Structure formats: C-alpha cells, structure tokens
Amino acid sequence: MADETRPTSTSSAPDGHSGERRPPRSGPGGGREGGPGGRKYFRRKKVCKFCVEKIDSINYKDVRLLAPFVAESGKIVPRRLSGVCTPHQRRLSLAIKQARNIALLPFAGRAA
Numbered sequence: 505m506a507d508e509t510r511p512t513s514t515s516s517a518p519d520g521h522s523g524e525r526r527p528p529r530s531g532p533g534g535g536r537e538g539g540p541g542g543r544k545y546f547r548r549k550k551v552c553k554f555c556v557e558k559i560d561s562i563n564y565k566d567v568r569l570l571a572p573f574v575a576e577s578g579k580i581v582p583r584r585l586s587g588v589c590t591p592h593q594r595r596l597s598l599a600i601k602q603a604r605n606i607a608l609l610p611f612a613g614r615a616a
Contacts, residue, residue: 550587554596562595564602570609574600578612 554562562569573581573588573596580600583593603609 552587552589552592554592555589562592562599564599564606565608566599567603567608570596570600570603574609576613578610 553559559569564570573586575581580597583590586593588596600609604611
C-alpha cells in the first residue's frame with residue numbers, strides 16, 4: 505500500500521467541486537471581517553444573570569424575574585440568547601411552566 509501513488513489530475517472532483525476552500529466573502533453579511541480595517545467581529549461572552557447576582561432560588565411566583573425570559577410569542581428564551589447557564593436554565597424553565605399553569609404568565613402571546 506505504501507508503494508501506491510495517487511494520480512495527480514487537474515480536473516475537479518466527481519461532484520463538480522474542487523477540494524480547495526473558497527476565501528470568505530467580503531461585503532455585507534459575508535466573511536468575518538468587521539469593516540474596512542479587517543478586524544474580526546468580537547462577541548462578548550454572555551454571563552448568567554443568576555450566577556452574577558447570586559440568586560439561589562428561582563421562584564415561580566416572581567413574575568418580574570421570569571418575564572424577561574419569555575418571548576412575546578410566549579416561548580421560553582433559549583440559553584444561547586439569554587446567556588443563562590445550564591442548571592439555572594433548567595430551574596428557570598420549570599418555574600416558567602409552573603407560573604403558566606397558575607396563569608401568572610401566558611402560554612401564548614397575542615394573536616395578530
């Protein structure tokens with residue numbers, strides 16, 4: 505097997521694509537450059553609100569605390585958008601579901 509050689513051809517792959525990667529697009533919506541300076545886009549790491557403020561218990565009766573984590577449509581905001589850590593997201597979703605069951609929070613948003 506070590507003696508075998510691969511044929512070198514200049515033709516493209518069978519699927520019509522060559523093995524080379526294209527450079528990133530420039531302009532709006534493409535590439536990683538942030539502007540004319542070519543800086544890369546920096547997104548700040550989201551930190552858990554509950555860890556920072558040292559909130560141990562998430563109570564289903566505290567609507568002011570739960571409301572920002574429910575979207576207008578009534579859905580629970582996901583971790584990647586809210587920045588909440590995994591254990592707190594689990595407790596948060598349970599508290600939101602309990603608050604919905606006793607009508608403190610809506611199951612669905614307003615119908616348009």
